[in-house]
Amino acid sequence: MTLSxxxxxxxxxxxxxxxxxxxxxxxxxxxxxxxxxLLHVLATSAAxxxxxxxxxxxxxxxxxxxxxxxxxxxxxxxxxGVEYVVEHVTVDLAGGQGxxxxxxxxxxxxxxxxxxxDNWLLSAHHQDDQAETFLLNSLRGSGPAxxxxxxxxxPFGGGxxxxxxxxxxxxxxxxxxxxxxxxxxxxxxxxxQSRDRNYLRHEILPRLTTRWxxxxxxxQRSARIAGDASLLLDDLAAIDATEVGAGHDRLRIxxxxxxxxxxxxxxxxxVIRELGMPTPSAAQLQQVLETLLVAREDAEPRVCWSxxxxxxxxxxxxxxxxxxAIVPDDPGDLGGRxxxxxxxxxxxxxxxxxxxxxxxxxxxxxxxELRFRHGGxxxxxxxxxxxxxxxKLLQEAGIVPWMRxxxxxxxxxxxxxxxADLWLAADAASQPGVAIRWENRPSIH
Numbered sequence: 469m470t471l472s473x474x475x476x477x478x479x480x481x482x483x484x485x486x487x488x489x490x491x492x493x494x495x496x497x498x499x500x501x502x503x504x505x506l507l508h509v510l511a512t513s514a515a516x517x518x519x520x521x522x523x524x525x526x527x528x529x530x531x532x533x534x535x536x537x538x539x540x541x542x543x544x545x546x547x548x549g550v551e552y553v554v555e556h557v558t559v560d561l562a563g564g565q566g567x568x569x570x571x572x573x574x575x576x577x578x579x580x581x582x583x584x585x586d587n588w589l590l591s592a593h594h595q596d597d598q599a600e601t602f603l604l605n606s607l608r609g610s611g612p613a614x615x616x617x618x619x620x621x622x623p624f625g626g627g628x629x630x631x632x633x634x635x636x637x638x639x640x641x642x643x644x645x646x647x648x649x650x651x652x653x654x655x656x657x658x659x660x661q662s663r664d665r666n667y668l669r670h671e672i673l674p675r676l677t678t679r680w681x682x683x684x685x686x687x688q689r690s691a692r693i694a695g696d697a698s699l700l701l702d703d704l705a706a707i708d709a710t711e712v713g714a715g716h717d718r719l720r721i722x723x724x725x726x727x728x729x730x731x732x733x734x735x736x737x738x739v740i741r742e743l744g745m746p747t748p749s750a751a752q753l754q755q756v757l758e759t760l761l762v763a764r765e766d767a768e769p770r771v772c773w774s775x776x777x778x779x780x781x782x783x784x785x786x787x788x789x790x791x792x793a794i795v796p797d798d799p800g801d802l803g804g805r806x807x808x809x810x811x812x813x814x815x816x817x818x819x820x821x822x823x824x825x826x827x828x829x830x831x832x833x834x835x836x837e838l839r840f841r842h843g844g845x846x847x848x849x850x851x852x853x854x855x856x857x858x859x860k861l862l863q864e865a866g867i868v869p870w871m872r873x874x875x876x877x878x879x880x881x882x883x884x885x886x887x888a889d890l891w892l893a894a895d896a897a898s899q900p901g902v903a904i905r906w907e908n909r910p911s912i913h
Contacts, residue, residue: 492584500652527554888906
């Protein structure tokens, strides 16, 4: 397909029919061939599309010529009469990601705040990029969602991330650049064939295209079909999730066991993704089914992977952040604070004065200390006649076992006076008083 202002504006009009007309196009402008072509087409047809245009260059600082690239992009944008900004980022490799993934995460983190309501962030990914992504994800054993590859229109920041060049090949962009005598940056890292994507780009796709000239277009078509299948699987998973869900982060095991295995895997992937957790591999997902769904009801097995922990308790499967596996240290004296963010994803603790019932003001003024359970604690809640071991109270209340050592306990003068927002000590309560609020907490029942 020939790339021209007419063909690109037609593609943008089709996307606008789906997502609404934007107020501003923000071009992710690396200065390479692809984004230079995209910016040039939009800038030279600005009178026709009448949408404000901004070019944003993200400087990752990974190449010795990075500062020169900033100035090249600035000069290109100025020559086209386009507003230009540069964002400087630091690429963090401490999380164990590869360089490409870490750079992409840093780039999108910088771009997201710029994309306001009714703004479109335009990325110059094209048909060959989609073919590379399809092949990479195939080699990783991805399912339909991974094979769908690069989406052409999705929410991002306050607006949308749109990729209008997915129907055009790299050669289409090269032809356009030659016709208009464009200059662009050649990033030397793009020739490093130790990177999987570059190896596919320079070695595999050219060979495929020699044998099958329409290979990239066919792979893109397969990606689109996989995307359609992925949407249908999500629709089915959403239906199943309403049947098996006992809460936003847990599933009923008896209901899960009534589903065939393929739908069990599908709904688990869906719920994990909806919770914003890392997606499991096929082997990890199978371990969940084989270890957790068939365990005895009184067993407490768990399956973990990076950032995720799945546990079984009684008839429920709990999907938990991985940091709950760590028992936090005692924070100690609150020092007069009425708000404290807890570690390991345990939420926040807030003291609220003037509540109908709570700790007495005098007790709070004397100072509070925050601890976690170490064993042997005893407690008499309001409304009960006898002191009990805290362990027994937690069991009777149905608190899940892994949270019993993670419930914040408030002490005054060495005495336990409150168990989070669950109970107040009978001899420490007051009406009115200072209430305990445990907010954004994990599931405890």
